[in-house]
Amino acid sequence: MGFRTKSDPDGRKQILTGKRSALFVSVCVLPFVMVDGRQASAASAEGTNAAAPAAVMAPSRAIHTRTPRLSESTSSVAPTDGYIEDIRVSGNTRIETNTVLSYMVARVGDPFSQDDLDRSLKTLYATGLFKDVTLRRDGNILLVRLKENPIVNRIVFEGNHAAKDEDLRKVLALRPRAVFSAETTADDRQRILEVYAQKARFAAVVTPQIIKLAHNRVDVVFQINEGPQTLISKIAFVGNKAYSESSLAGVVSSKETAWYHFLSSSDEYNPERVKYDAELLRRFYLRNGFVDFQIKDVKGELSPDRKSFYVTFTMDEGVRYRLGKVDIRSSLRHVPAKSLRKYVELFPHQWYDGKAVQDNATDMEEILQAEGHPFAQVRPTIARNPEKRIVNLLFDVSEGPRHYVERIDVNGNTITQDNVVRRQLPFAEGDPYTTSYKKYAKEAVQDLGFFKSVDVSTAQGSAPDRTNVSVNVVEKPTGEFSLGGGYSTDVGVIGNVGLKQHNLLGTGVDAGFSGTVSQWQKQADISITNPAFMGRNLVAGADIFFVENNYQTYQNYSEGRYGITLRMGYSYNRYLSQSWNYSLIRRWVGDTWDQSSYYVLDQKGKSLLSQIGTTLMYDTRDNRMAPHSGYYVSVGGDFAGIGGDEKYVRGKVNGAYYVPLDDITNSHSWTFMIRGGAGYMADWGHGRRDIIDNFYLGGNNLRGFLDGGAGPRSVGIMNHSSEDLLGGRFMYNASAQLNFPIPFLSDMGIGGRAFVDTGSVAGLRVKRLYTSKANDGIYYTPVSGDTLRPRVSAGAGFSWKSPFGLLNIDLGVPVMRSHNDRTQLLRFGFGQQF
Secondary structure (H helix, E strand, O other): OEEEEEEOOOOOEEEEOOOOOOOOOOOOOOOEEEEOOEEEEOOOOOOOOOOOOOOOOOOOOOOOOOOOOOOOOOOOOOOOOOEOOEEEEEOOOOOOHHHHHHHOOOOOOOEOOHHHHHHHHHHHHHOOOEEEEEEEEEOOEEEEEEEEOOEEEEEEEEOOOOOOHHHHHHHOOOOOOOEOOHHHHHHHHHHHHHHHHHOOOOOOEEEEEEEEEOOOEEEEEEEEEOOOOOEEEEEEEEOOOOOOHHHHHOOOOOOOOOHHHOOOOOOEOOHHHHHHHHHHHHHHHHHOOOOOOEEEEEEEEEOOOOOEEEEEEEEEOOOOOEEEEEEEEEOOOOOOHHHHHHHOOOOOOOEOOHHHHHHHHHHHHHHHHHOOOOOEEEEEEEEEEOOOOEEEEEEEEEEOOOOEEEEEEEEOOOOOOHHHHHOOOOOOOOOEOOHHHHHHHHHHHHOOOOEEEEEEEEEEOOOOOEEEEEEEEEEOOOEEEEEEEEEEOOOEEEEEEEEEEEEEOOOOEEEEEEEEEEOOEEEEEEEEEEOOHHHOOOEEEEEEEEEEEEOOOOOOOEEEEEEEEEEEEEEOOOOEEEEEEEEEEEEEEEOOOOOOOHHHHOOOEEEEEEEEEEEEEEEOOOOOOOOOOEEEEEEEEEEEOOOOOOOEEEEEEEEEEEEEOHHHHOOOOOEEEEEEEEEEEEEOOOOOOOHHHOEOEOEOOEOOEOOOOEOOEEOOEOOEOOOOEOOEOEEEEEEEEEEEEOOOOHHHOEEEEEEEEEEEEEOOOOOOOOOOEOOOOOEOOOEEOOOOOOEEEEEEEEEEEEOOEEEEEEEEEEEEOOOOOOEOOEEEEEEEEO
C-alpha cells in the first residue's frame, strides 16, 4: 500500500491511488474578469469568440488556484491495524526533520489512521514548502518522502515601461531567497495586472516564466506585454435636466480622451476616480439646491475591442430647493440665540447650498469655542417643503459631551523629535478636546512638510470624559539638493544651486545655502530659521547674503550689497502674526559712465545701511500659494539710522481680497482678486538719500511697464544723455485680476488670467536737484514723470505647471502713461529645480 504524488506535464499535482485509498490534489488555472463587480469565469475556449461583458469595472486576467481537496477513501480495507513505531523523513535538504514532523498530524505511537494520514498530507502541502509529498507504510514505519520547492534566486521584469521595477516589486509576495510557490506566483501575476489597471492598461498580459538553476534554485521572470492604454472615449450622463452634459463634464475629474491630454492622466479609466466623480456630482448638486439628488448607477463599460471605456452616470436630480426660514435655537448657557444671528451668513430665498450651511455651522462653532465655550457644538437641521420647494434651516446650538485630552502619543517619527510635532497641535494634555481639533491637528502637522502621511486618531482614556490622542506619521526625506535653470525678463538666463535641510537633526530647524547666477544678477545666501525658538511661539532666523545686480539693460549703474539680517516673528492667533527684522548691509553703486545723469553719479560709492523693520499681518486666505478665498492685510514700517549712513522712516500697507466664483461658474477654478498697496518714506537727519532705497513701480506690480519704468526719471541733456529711473518717496498701486480655466487646457495645468493694473510713484528723493542753468551755459539734469497721475495697464496672461517648470507669461498694454515712461509689452519667466 502506498500514497504518492507526481506532476503531470501540465504542472498539475495528482495523488495516485494505492491499493486501499485514493487522494486527489489539483491546481486549476482560471482566467476571470469583473462583471458588474462580480467575478465571472472566462466564457471562451480556444477557437471560440465569447462576447465581452456588458459592464466592466476592473477588467483583468488572473491565475486562480483551487485549494487541494482530498477524496474519500475508495478502499474497502482501511489501514487501521498496527501502530506507528517510527516516522522516517527523506528528501529534505533545507528543512529540518523536526520541523517536518511538527507539521504532521500523525505521531509516533498513533494507530495508522487513514484520516490522520490524509490530514498530514494536506498540512505538509499547505506549508508551501514542498513540491511533492509521498506517504508510504513499511510495516509499522511511516515513510515520508519529500521534494522541496525551489528557492527564488531573483525576480526579473521584462517588457515593462509604464511601471517601474521598484513599483512592481512592492506588490509582490515572492521575494529573493524565499521559497518558490506556483500559487504565490499566480497571485503576484494578478497583483501586477492590478498595477497596470491603475494605469489604464487593461489589455496588459503578464506571463510568469520559471528558469531552473542549480542547487534547486529558480529565477522568476515576469514577461509583460503592457498593451495600449485604455482611455475614456465617452462620458455620458443620464437623468440630468437642470444641467447640460458639458456643464457636468466640467464637474467630474475624468475626461474624454483628446490630443491635448497627452500631459494629463484624466482621460485614463480608473475605477476609484470614477467613484470620486460620483461624489463630486453629489456635492455639486447639493451646493446648488438639489437636496434629494441621488446617483443611481455608475458604469464603466469596456468596448468590444478592449481599447476604450464608456463611462455612464445615471442620476435622479430631484427638485431644486430655495432656503426658507433660517432660525437659531440655543441651549448653551449664557448664549441667547439672538446673540448668534450676527454669525449667520445665509439668507432666505437663496438656493440651498449644503456646503455653505455646513461651513457656516463650523465657523459658528469655532467662534463659540474661541469665546470660552470649548464644548459648544452647532448642528444644522433642515425641514423640506416639497410643495413650496423650500428648505427651512435650523442651527441647533448646544453643549456637546465634555472630553479632555489625557495623553498625546506621537508614533512613527524616527527622525523628528516629539516636541516638534506636539508644538504644532492646537491642544495639550489636560485641554478640552473637540472633534474640530482633529482636523486642525492633522493640517498643522502636515504643514510642517516633514511627513509623507499624517493620521490623527482618538481612543477612550481612563475615564469616559478622557481622550487619548495618537498622531501617527510616516517620515519623508527633508534634505534637498537642487540645480536649476530658466529665464526671466527681470534677470535674463538663470542658473541656481541649493543645499537645504528643512528638519535639521529632527529639530524642525530649517537651514541651507543657495546661489543664483544670471546675466544681470549674482546672489548667494546662507540662512537658518528656528520655528520655535526657545520652545516658544517664536520664529527666529538669520540670513547672511551677497547680491550683485547689473542694471545696464535699463539703468546706467550696477548695485551690490552684502550683510546680515536677523529675523523674529510670532503669532497672536490663527490669523494674526507679526514679524521683526534687523539688517546691517554694506552697499555700493558702480559701473556708471560719463553719460549717466548727475543723479546717478551722485550715488557712486559705498554706504552702510542699519535698519530695523516690522510687519503686522492678518491673513485668512485658504492657501497662501494659490489663494481661492479669504483676504490679508499687512502694515509695516522700516526705520534706518541706528548707525550707518541712511536716515529715513518708511511705511507700507498692502492687502488683497479673493472672491471664489464657484456659485456663478459652478467651478472651483474661477477666482476674482483685488489687490492694493501704498508706501511712503520720509527722511530725517542728514542721511545719504540713496535712490536704491526708493519705491519703484513697474514689472510685477504694474504689468505693461518695465521694472521701475513708471515714475520720476532724469531727462537726458547734452553731455549727460542717459535717462535714469529715480523712483520716489510715495507709491500706490492696485490690481484687479480674474483667474479662470482655459478650455481644453486645464487638465494640462494651464490656467489663464485677465487683469487691470494701476498705480503711480512720485516725490523726488535725491541728494540735490540739478534743474538750474550753470554759469558755463550747460543745462543740468531736469526730471520728468514726477506726478501722482495714475498709470493704467490691462492685459492677460497664463501660467503653465509644465513637467519642465513653472512658466508665466503676461501681455500688458499700457492704457494710461506719462511721457517717457518705459513700457514692456510682454513679460515672462520660466524656471525649474531638479
